[in-house]
Amino acid sequence: xxxxxxxxxxxxxxxxxxxxxxxxxxxxxxxxxxxxxxxxxxxxxxxxxxxxxxxxxxxxxxxxxxxxxxxxxxxxxxxxxxxxxxxxxxxxxxxxxxxxxxxxxxxxxxxxxxxxxxxxxxxxxxxxxxxxxxxxxxxxxxxxxxxxxxxxxxxxxxxxxxxxxxxxxxxxxxxxxxxxxxxxxxxxxxxxxxxxxxxxxxxxxxxxxxxxxxxxxxxxxxxxxxxxxxxxxxxxxxxxxxxxxxxxxxxxxxxxxxxxxxxxxxx
Amino acid sequence: xxxxxxxxxxxxxxxxxxxxxxxxxxxxxxxxxxxxxxxxxxxxxxxxxxxxxxxxxxxxxxxxxxxxxxxxxxxxxxxxxxxxxxxxxxxxxxxxxxxxxxxxxxxxxxxxxxxxxxxxxxxxxxxxxxxxxxxxxxxxxxxxxxxxxxxxxxxxxxxxxxxxxxxxxxxxxxxxxxxxxxxxxxxxxxxxxxxxxxxxxxxxxxxxxxxxxxxxxxxxxxxxxxxxxxxxxxxxxxxxxxxxxxxxxxxxxxxxxxxxxxxxxxxxxxxxxxxxxxxxxxxxxxxxxxxxxxxxxxxxxxxxx
Numbered sequence: 042x043x044x045x046x047x048x049x050x051x052x053x054x055x056x057x058x059x060x061x062x063x064x065x066x067x068x069x070x071x072x073x074x075x076x077x078x079x080x081x082x083x084x085x086x087x088x089x090x091x092x093x094x095x096x097x098x099x100x101x102x103x104x105x106x107x108x109x110x111x112x113x114x115x116x117x118x119x120x121x122x123x124x125x126x127x128x129x130x131x132x133x134x135x136x137x138x139x140x141x142x143x144x145x146x147x148x149x150x151x152x153x154x155x156x157x158x159x160x161x162x163x164x165x166x167x168x169x170x171x172x173x174x175x176x177x178x179x180x181x182x183x184x185x186x187x188x189x190x191x192x193x194x195x196x197x198x199x200x201x202x203x204x205x206x207x208x209x210x211x212x213x214x215x216x217x218x219x220x221x222x223x224x225x226x227x228x229x230x231x232x233x234x235x236x237x238x239x240x241x242x243x244x245x246x247x248x249x250x251x252x253x254x255x256x257x258x259x260x261x262x263x264x265x266x267x268x269x270x271x272x273x274x275x276x277x278x279x280x281x282x283x284x285x286x287x288x289x290x291x292x293x294x295x296x297x298x299x300x301x302x303x304x305x306x307x308x
Numbered sequence: 309x310x311x312x313x314x315x316x317x318x319x320x321x322x323x324x325x326x327x328x329x330x331x332x333x334x335x336x337x338x339x340x341x342x343x344x345x346x347x348x349x350x351x352x353x354x355x356x357x358x359x360x361x362x363x364x365x366x367x368x369x370x371x372x373x374x375x376x377x378x379x380x381x382x383x384x385x386x387x388x389x390x391x392x393x394x395x396x397x398x399x400x401x402x403x404x405x406x407x408x409x410x411x412x413x414x415x416x417x418x419x420x421x422x423x424x425x426x427x428x429x430x431x432x433x434x435x436x437x438x439x440x441x442x443x444x445x446x447x448x449x450x451x452x453x454x455x456x457x458x459x460x461x462x463x464x465x466x467x468x469x470x471x472x473x474x475x476x477x478x479x480x481x482x483x484x485x486x487x488x489x490x491x492x493x494x495x496x497x498x499x500x501x502x503x504x505x506x507x508x509x510x511x512x513x514x515x516x517x518x519x520x521x522x523x524x525x526x527x528x529x530x531x532x533x534x535x536x537x538x539x540x541x542x543x544x545x546x547x548x549x550x551x552x553x554x555x556x557x558x559x560x561x562x563x564x565x566x567x568x569x570x571x572x573x574x575x576x577x578x579x580x581x582x583x584x585x586x587x588x589x590x591x592x593x594x595x596x597x598x599x600x601x602x603x604x605x606x607x608x609x610x611x612x613x
Contacts, residue, residue, distance in 0.1 A: 050415070058489070061489065064448055076457060077457060121340055122340075122341050128336075147547070152352065242553060255441060282440040286436055
C-alpha cells in the first residue's frame with residue numbers, strides 16, 4: 042500500500058520533471074507560429090528554416106569551438122587533480138579539494154561578473170577565449186567527480202606491479218593506469234562538453250560579439266516570430282545533450298563494471 | 309682523505325633527497341594537484357577578491373576612483389529598492405529550497421528503499437534534465453504558463469476555463485515553480501546518498517522494539533538522512549539567489565531578484581563598484597543565513613536523539 046503510493050508519487054514526479062521540456066519538441070513540429078493547443082498539424086518548416094540561418098550556424102560553430110576546448114582543458118585538469126587526490130595523502134588535501142569543487146556551489150553570476158571585471162582590468166578583450174576559460178572553471182568539479190570515482194575503482198596494485206617490473210611512474214601511468222581509466226576520461230569529456238554547450242549565464246556576460254548557441258537563443262526569445270525557430274533549435278539541442286549524456290553514462294558504467302569484474306576474478 | 313670524501317656529502321643528500329621526494333606523498337600529491345588548484349585560484353579566488361576590493365571603490369563614468377570608501381555599501385543598505393529585492397530574493401530562494409527538498413525527499417526515499425533493480429537508471433533519468441539546457445527549461449515554462457500558452461490553451465480547449473488565466477506567468481509564483489523544477493535533481497542526489505548509507509539493521513531493530521512505521525521514520529530515517537537534507541538545501545539555496553535569467557524571463561516586474569539589479573550594474577548602468585558591493589552583500593547574507601539554518605538543524609537533530 043505504502044509502496045504503491047510512493048510508486049505513483051515517483052511516476053508523477055518524473056512527469057513533472059519531463060513534461061514541460063517535452064512541449065519543446067512537440068510544438069517544434071506544430072504548423073503554427075503560436076505555441077498553443079489545439080495542435081495545428083505536422084510540419085518540418087521550422088527545421089527547414091535553420092538551413093539558411095547564418096547567425097544560428099555561426100553561434101553553433103562558436104558553441105562547438107568553446108565546448109571542445111573547455112572539455113579538453115577541464116578533463117586534463119580533472120585527470121591531474123583527481124589522480125593526486127585519490128592516490129596521495131598530501132598536505133591540506135581536504136582544503137585543496139574543497140577549493141577545486143567550489144565552482145559547483147557558486148552562483149554563476151558571481152563567476153561571470155568577477156571574471157568580467159578581471160578581464161577588463163587586465164585590458165583583455167572579451168572573446169570566445171574568455172568564455173572557454175570560464176567554462177573550463179565551471180566544468181572542472183564535474184570532471185573531478187567523475188574521474189575521482191573512476192580512479193577509486195582502479196586497483197592500485199596493478200600500477201605498483203608495473204613499477205616493480207621496472208616501469209617509470211610515467212610509463213606505468215600510460216601503459217597501465219590510462220587504458221583502465223580511459224572510459225572515465227571519455228565520459229568526462231562528453232559531460233563537460235554538454236555543460237559548456239548548455240551554459241548561458243557566463244557566456245552571456247563574457248561572449249561579447251560572438252554568441253554561443255544559448256546566447257543566440259536568448260536573443261531570439263523576445264521576438265514572437267522567432268519562437269518556432271527556437272523550438273526547433275531547442276529540440277536539436279535537447280536531443281544532442283541527451284545522446285551525449287547517455288553515451289557518457291554508459292561509458293562510465295561499463296568502466297566501473299569492468300573494474301569490478303577484474304576485482305571479482307582476483308586480478 | 310678530506311679531498312676524496314668532500315664531494316660525497318654534496319651529491320649523496322641530493323640523490324637521496326630526490327629519491328625521498330619521489331616517494332613522498334606530499335611532493336607527488338602537491339605537484340600533481342597544483343595545476344588544477346592554481347587554475348581554480350587564478351580563475352575564481354583572485355577574481356572574487358578583486359570584486360571585494362572593487363566594492364570599496366567608486367566609479368565616475370568610465371574612470372575608477374581607487375580611494376577606499378564605504379559609500380557603495382551605504383547605498384546598498386539604505387536604498388529601499390535594494391533591500392526590497394534582497395528580501396524577495398531570500399524569500400524566493402528559501403521557498404524554492406523548501407519546496408524542492410520536500411518534493412525530492414519521497415522520490416529519494418523511493419529509489420533508496422523500494423527500487424532494487426535499475427537504481428542507476430532512475431538516477432540517470434532524474435539527473436538528465438538537470439544537464440540539459442537551463443535556458444531551455446526556463447523557456448519551456450514560459451511556453452507552458454504564458455497568456456496564450458500551453459496550459460491556458462489546453463484548459464480553454466477542454467472547456468475548463470472560459471478565458472485565459474492571467475496569474476500564471478510574470479510573477480513570483482512563476483519564478484518559484486520554474487526554479488523548483490530546475491533544481492529538483494540537485495536535491496535528490498544528496499538525500500538519496502544519505503538514505504542509502506543508513507544501516508538497515510537499525511530499522512529492523514526499531515521495528516522489533518515496537519516502533520510503528522511513522523515513529524521509526526521520525527526517530528531513525530529522518531535524523532540519519534539529515535546530512536543529505538542539509539547538503540541539498542545548501543546547494544540549492546546559495547546558487548538560486550544568484551539567478552537572474554528565471555526572474556527575467558518568467559518573473560515580470562514583480563518577480564525581479566537581486567541578481568537582476570547586479571546584472572544591470574554590470575551592463576547598462578555600468579557601475580561596477582556598486583554592482584560588486586551588491587554581489588558581496590548578497591553572498592555574505594546568503595552564506596550567513598545558510599550557516600545559521602544548518603547550525604539550527606544540527607542542533608535540532610541532536611535534541612531528537
